[in-house]
Amino acid sequence: xxxxxxxxxxxxxxxxxxxxxxxxxxxxxxxxxxxxxxxxxxxxxxxxxxxxxxxxxxxxxxxxxxxxxxxxxxxxxxxxxxxxxxxxxxxxxxxxxxxxxxxxxxxxxxxxxxxxxxxxxxxxxxxxxxxxxxxxxxxxxxxxxxxxxxxxxxxxxxxxxxxxxxxxxxxxxxxxxxxxxxxxxxxxxxxxxxxxxxxxxxxxxxxxxxxxxxxxxxxxxxxxxxxxxxxxxxxxxxxxxxxxxxxxxxxxxxxxxxxxxxxxxxxxxxxxxxxxxxxxxxxxxxxxxxxxxxxxxxxxxxxxxxxxxxxxxxxxxxxxxxxxxxxxxxxxxxxxxxxxxxxxxxxxxxxxxxxxxxxxxxxxxxxxxxxxxxxxxxxxxxxxxxxxxxxxxxxxxxxxxxxxxxxxxxxxxxxxxxxxxxxxxxxxxxxxxxxxxxxxxxxxxxxxxxxxxxxxxxxxxxxxxxxxxxxxxxxx
Amino acid sequence: xxxxxxxxxxxxxxxxxxxxxxxxxxxxxxxxxxxxxxxxxxxxxxxxxxxxxxxxxxxxxxxxxxxxxxxxxxxxxxxxxxxxxxxxxxxxxxxxxxxxxxxxxxxxxxxxxxxxxxxxxxxxxxxxxxxxxxxxxxxxxxxxxxxxxxxxxxxxxxxxxxxxxxxxxxxxxxxxxxxxxxxxxxxxxxxxxxxxxxxxxxxxxxxxxxxxxxxxxxxxxxxxxxxxxxxxxxxxxxxxxxxxxxxxxxxxxxxxxxxxxxxxxxxxxxxxxxxxxxxxxxxxxxxxxxxxxxxxxxxxxxxxxxxxxxxxxxxxxxxxxxxxxxxxxxxxxxxxxxxxxxxxxxxxxxxxxxxxxxxxxxxxxxx
Numbered sequence: 135x136x137x138x139x140x141x142x143x144x145x146x147x148x149x150x151x152x153x154x155x156x157x158x159x160x161x162x163x164x165x166x167x168x169x170x171x172x173x174x175x176x177x178x179x180x181x182x183x184x185x186x187x188x189x190x191x192x193x194x195x196x197x198x199x200x201x202x203x204x205x206x207x208x209x210x211x212x213x214x215x216x217x218x219x220x221x222x223x224x225x226x227x228x229x230x231x232x233x234x235x236x237x238x239x240x241x242x243x244x245x246x247x248x249x250x251x252x253x254x255x256x257x258x259x260x261x262x263x264x265x266x267x268x269x270x271x272x273x274x275x276x277x278x279x280x281x282x283x284x285x286x287x288x289x290x291x292x293x294x295x296x297x298x299x300x301x302x303x304x305x306x307x308x309x310x311x312x313x314x315x316x317x318x319x320x321x322x323x324x325x326x327x328x329x330x331x332x333x334x335x336x337x338x339x340x341x342x343x344x345x346x347x348x349x350x351x352x353x354x355x356x357x358x359x360x361x362x363x364x365x366x367x368x369x370x371x372x373x374x375x376x377x378x379x380x381x382x383x384x385x386x387x388x389x390x391x392x393x394x395x396x397x398x399x400x401x402x403x404x405x406x407x408x409x410x411x412x413x414x415x416x417x418x419x420x421x422x423x424x425x426x427x428x429x430x431x432x433x434x435x436x437x438x439x440x441x442x443x444x445x446x447x448x449x450x451x452x453x454x455x456x457x458x459x460x461x462x463x464x465x466x467x468x469x470x471x472x473x474x475x476x477x478x479x480x481x482x483x484x485x486x487x488x489x490x491x492x493x494x495x496x497x498x499x500x501x502x503x504x505x506x507x508x509x510x511x512x513x514x515x516x517x518x519x520x521x522x523x524x525x526x527x528x529x530x531x532x533x534x535x536x537x538x539x540x541x542x543x544x545x546x547x548x549x550x551x552x553x554x555x556x557x558x559x560x561x562x563x564x565x566x567x568x569x570x571x572x573x574x575x576x577x578x579x580x581x582x583x584x585x586x587x588x589x590x591x592x593x594x595x596x597x598x599x600x601x602x603x604x605x606x607x608x609x610x
Numbered sequence: 611x612x613x614x615x616x617x618x619x620x621x622x623x624x625x626x627x628x629x630x631x632x633x634x635x636x637x638x639x640x641x642x643x644x645x646x647x648x649x650x651x652x653x654x655x656x657x658x659x660x661x662x663x664x665x666x667x668x669x670x671x672x673x674x675x676x677x678x679x680x681x682x683x684x685x686x687x688x689x690x691x692x693x694x695x696x697x698x699x700x701x702x703x704x705x706x707x708x709x710x711x712x713x714x715x716x717x718x719x720x721x722x723x724x725x726x727x728x729x730x731x732x733x734x735x736x737x738x739x740x741x742x743x744x745x746x747x748x749x750x751x752x753x754x755x756x757x758x759x760x761x762x763x764x765x766x767x768x769x770x771x772x773x774x775x776x777x778x779x780x781x782x783x784x785x786x787x788x789x790x791x792x793x794x795x796x797x798x799x800x801x802x803x804x805x806x807x808x809x810x811x812x813x814x815x816x817x818x819x820x821x822x823x824x825x826x827x828x829x830x831x832x833x834x835x836x837x838x839x840x841x842x843x844x845x846x847x848x849x850x851x852x853x854x855x856x857x858x859x860x861x862x863x864x865x866x867x868x869x870x871x872x873x874x875x876x877x878x879x880x881x882x883x884x885x886x887x888x889x890x891x892x893x894x895x896x897x898x899x900x901x902x903x904x905x906x907x908x909x910x911x912x913x914x915x916x917x918x919x920x921x922x923x924x925x926x927x928x929x930x931x932x933x934x935x936x937x938x939x940x941x942x943x944x945x946x947x948x949x950x951x952x953x954x955x956x957x958x959x960x961x962x963x964x965x966x967x968x969x970x971x972x973x974x975x976x977x
Contacts (some may be wrong), residue, residue: 178753179784182760184819193818193852254973256937327815328783330845525624529631536638543645550652562653566646 147512154505158498159537166544168382173552176381176442185320190223195303195327197225197319197398200296201310202289207236211245213310216352218278222319226278228296229310233265233286242281247273259294259409262287268299289394290410290417297409300401307418309395311449313344313354318445322398325439335425336399337439338392340376342555343369344447354447359561364457366568367576368450374545377442377552384440388491390426392438394418396446403428414474416467423475423487430484444553457576458583465587468500503584510581535573542569663710666701670714673697677733678726687736698737712739716764734765747773752782759788763795771797779809787816794823799833805846806837812845821852832857839865844874851880855887863890870896878904879911886915894919898927906936913942920946925954932958933967944974 199217203210210229217227231239242248248269266283284295293307304326306319318339326334346360360366383389397418407428410417422438429436451457472479472495479496481488516522546565549555556565568575621632673694680690687695701707719730734740746758747770755777762770770792777789790812793801802820805812824830838850839862847869854862869881870893885893897904897912904912913931916924924946931943948955958971 182757191818191822193821195814252973252977254941254970258937324815327818328813330783330811330813525620525628529628529635533631533635533638536635536642540638540642540645543642543649547645547649547652550649550656554656557657559657562650566649 151505151509154497155534158502161494161498162378162541165382166378166541168385169378170548172381172385173377173442173548177552180324180443183324185317185324192223194222194224194320195323196301197222197304197306197323198296198300198302198401199225199227199306199308199314199319200230200293200300201227201308201312202230202232202292202296203234203238203310204232204286204289204292205234205236205238206310207234207238207241209311210238211241212352214242214246214279216313216349217308217310218276219316219352220314220319221316222323224302225319226280226300226302228280228282228299230292230295231265231281231283232288232292233262233284239266239269239281239283243269246271246276246279246281248279248281253299255298257298258405259298261291261295261298288412290412290414293417294409294412297401297405303401304398305401305404306396306398307394308397308446309448312341312395313349313352313447314396315354315445315447318396319398321443321445322441325437325441326398326400329437329439332435332437333429334400334437334439335403335429336392336397336422337441338380338389338422339396339398339441339445340380340443341372341393341395342444342447343372343450345450345452347447357555357557359556359558359564360452362452363568363571363575364454365450365452366564367572368457370542370545370565370568370572371576372450373549374542377548378541378545380440381442383491384438386486386490387437388486388494389438389440390423390487390491390495391419392422395448397422399425411474414467414470415463416471419467420471420474423471423478426487427475427478427484430487442552444555454579458579458586461580461583462587462590465503465584466591468495469588469591472496472500503581504588506581507585538573539569542572666707666710667714670698670701670711671718674714674718674730674733678729681729695733695736698733702737702739702742708739708742711737712761715739719765731765734767740765740767743767744770744773747777752780752785755780756782756784756788759785759792763788763792766796768796775804778804778807783810783813783816786810787813787819790816790820791823794820798827798830799824802833805841805843805849808843808846811843812849817845817849817852820849821856824853825856832859835859836862836865839869844872844877847872847874847877848880851877851884855884858888860888860890863888866890867893867896875905875908878908882908882911882915886911886918889919891919891921898924910936910938910942913939917942917946920950922950925950941970941974944971948974 199220201213201217203213206213214227214229217229229242231242248271250267251270253268262285264282264284269281269283271277271279280299282295282299284292287295296307297305304323306322308314322337322339325337343360343365344354345362345365346358347354348356348358359369380389380391394417399421403425404421407421407424409421411420411424414420426436426438451460472492475492478484478488479492484492513522513527543566546569621629624632677691677694680688680694698711702711715730715734719727722730740762743758743761743765744767746754746761749755749758759770759774759777762774774789774792777785780786780789790804793804795801832853835850835853838846839854841847841850851866851869853859854866863885866881866884866888867890869877870885872878872881882893882897894912894915897915901909901912916928920928928943928946928950931939932947934940934943944955944958947958955971956975959968962968962971
């Protein structure tokens with residue numbers, strides 16, 4: 135390696151890695167700072183809001199909860215019961231049985247006294263056809279429930295069917311196994327109704343991990359901190375992402391993702407842009423980007439709102455196989471969306487979306503695992519050729535590790551100061567423990583999944599969703 | 611000692627970038643240590659605060675119940691009651707205890723009624739809590755003002771009208787909202803006079819909350835809404851239209867008809883909806899003449915109105931829309947045709963070969 139040209143190239147690489155790491159750290163710090171400001175503002179604004187007044191009002195706008203279900207027989211009855219127990223008045227629940235191969239439909243028919251009904255669908259978005267048809271309950275207690283049984287077409291296709299069926303102004307698209315708090319809809323609808331200077335096109339909520347939590351009668355009864363490190367790591371990761379990341383993007387009006395597990399959308403705009411894209415595994419992010427691009431192209435002033443309250447609880451993977459499969463899908467979804475909407479990137483016509491959000495996602499979400507992986511490979515090569523400057527390597531690795539721990543601790547303190555969900559004695563030490571361990575217990579698998587995701591995106595196009603086996607939440 | 615010397619020498623001999631990295635590492639280490647200690651303190655503090663809050667709540671609840679039952683006929687305030695007032699007054703000096711005391715008072719106030727509720731109200735004055743709330747109204751921080759107004763509303767302090775109304779056009783919507791809720795909660799329809807002077811938008815959220823409060827009132831005379839229907843503030847017009855609908859304000863019909871040509875689409879849509887609800891046939895005729903010039907949303911709203919107010923004479927007009935591109939209009943047009951002229955409606959099945967159209971016709975025929 136004595137050639138000066140090669141030496142210069144290697145040096146250039148070093149600087150590029152260094153600049154990338156420095157800007158990633160700087161961007162995280164800036165985002166964390168903005169998040170804290172936004173969180174304080176949000177808490178001040180909403181600490182004394184009376185949500186009861188809005189939920190009982192006939193004037194409150196209509197909302198449809200759309201929940202696709204594929205082979206969810208194990209928990210479907212309980213999940214539907216949970217969705218029906220929301221306190222909001224003007225809402226209905228549309229369950230799309232997306233060609234399930236199990237007895238989900240039969241169970242629902244039996245428990246909820248369903249009968250087939252004649253229903254005129256406004257097919258504004260093309261979907262797979264109905265299979266057995268549409269069902270409603272003969273029991274007035276379940277009058278809000280609509281079950282649609284259709285041919286399998288995937289999650290996006292099922293959500294599109296829900297958009298076609300819904301007669302409401304707003305649609306809450308959720309995962310059927312998610313547990314929504316009873317006042318979640320009135321909290322989520324607030325930004326749509328209170329914003330007067332711009333159009334709110336969508337609102338995303340925080341997703342919390344329900345593993346080890348106790349559920350009673352379809353409601354969250356007791357919040358527990360799980361024992362498995364993989365689950366604990368995800369809790370920390372979610373707190374970091376939702377409280378320190380998305381909160382800042384909300385402030386900057388640059389939010390690109392609303393989790394598919396729970397998001398509220400202006401139905402008219404969601405339909406106008408063509409609904410969910412059936413050809414991507416990242417349909418949740420893709421829809422938000424498309425809606426935003428549409429508003430920018432129409433020169434309309436708009437906002438994608440974000441609600442930090444813990445309103446939606448879901449089961450997270452509790453083993454590495456499913457965890458990797460999930461993260462693989464997330465990686466492919468991000469690549470697909472950014473690639474599909476590449477005209478937005480660095481395009482001043484799209485303002486914050488084109489000049490801030492897209493570049494950030496491109497460099498620090500899409501490229502970060504690639505650069506990290508290349509960095510590790512390169513480090514391995516340097517070790518093999520005995521070219522490592524160990525004093526440099528040692529110092530920089532410690533710095534990177536300490537920054538990760540520092541950032542996690544900031545996230546934990548924000549959580550304690552705002553929502554303080556993990557109250558039980560003894561949990562504090564476990565939260566601290568996972569802040570130190572998470573870079574070793576979860577991050578390597580995330581990196582591996584991202585590498586697989588990249589590989590599958592380019593060389594294994596047939597790969598779609600992958601499996602997610604549900605165990606069901608702990609019942610009291 | 612040697613290790614220390616070695617480390618110092620290593621640091622001094624290192625390149626600047628490595629020296630900087632070690633300095634940042636040192637800085638992060640101190641910060642992390644500080645954060646760990648803070649997190650530990652914070653969790654302990656939150657737990658302690660929770661238990662202290664519960665203890666104070668219990669103490670204040672017991673004191674308040676004693677206060678309520680310690681009165682006698684001879685004195686306005688018994689010595690026992692005075693002692694409790696002094697205790698609470700003293701406690702109210704600390705913001706933390708004051709917050710708990712207010713919460714306990716409100717809880718009790720909401721649970722009881724009649725003379726006992728009045729006693730709680732008096733206690734709010736006697737403990738001088740009202741002064742703290744009033745002093746908040748002139749605070750420079752918006753959220754302090756908003757909380758002050760909210761508290762005055764909850765304790766129904768009508769005397770605060772003047773210092774509250776000055777926040778009518780406060781730059782923060784949260785303060786304006788609390789001001790509006792105060793006015794309507796305490797002065798009912800009369801409180802709505804703030805609409806005359808409102809320059810900022812009244813959000814849909816605010817409107818729903820105000821309507822909810824008004825609808826809970828019994829035997830109240832609604833104010834004259836005409837001036838609000840002519841307001842320069844579009845959100846006030848929309849709110850007035852909602853009032854017109856809820857309280858069947860047919861006497862404001864002419865003003866509402868004028869709004870069919872308002873520059874703001876939202877106002878026009880709301881006006882169509884209200885006129886449909888009030889069964890104003892004249893409006894239908896006006897809208898039929900300029901339907902094509904209106905937006906899609908308005909066209910759908912007009913058809914919903916016609917569905918409500920159709921007459922046999924509307925058949926020729928309706929026939930023009932049974933193949934409309936807009937699904938909603940097509941459906942309503944066919945539904946109306948079925949009601950006006952069933953024979954003609956049935957003949958559509960033989961006249962058309964379009965499957966999707968026939969599906970709709972069949973659905974409407976059967977439902």
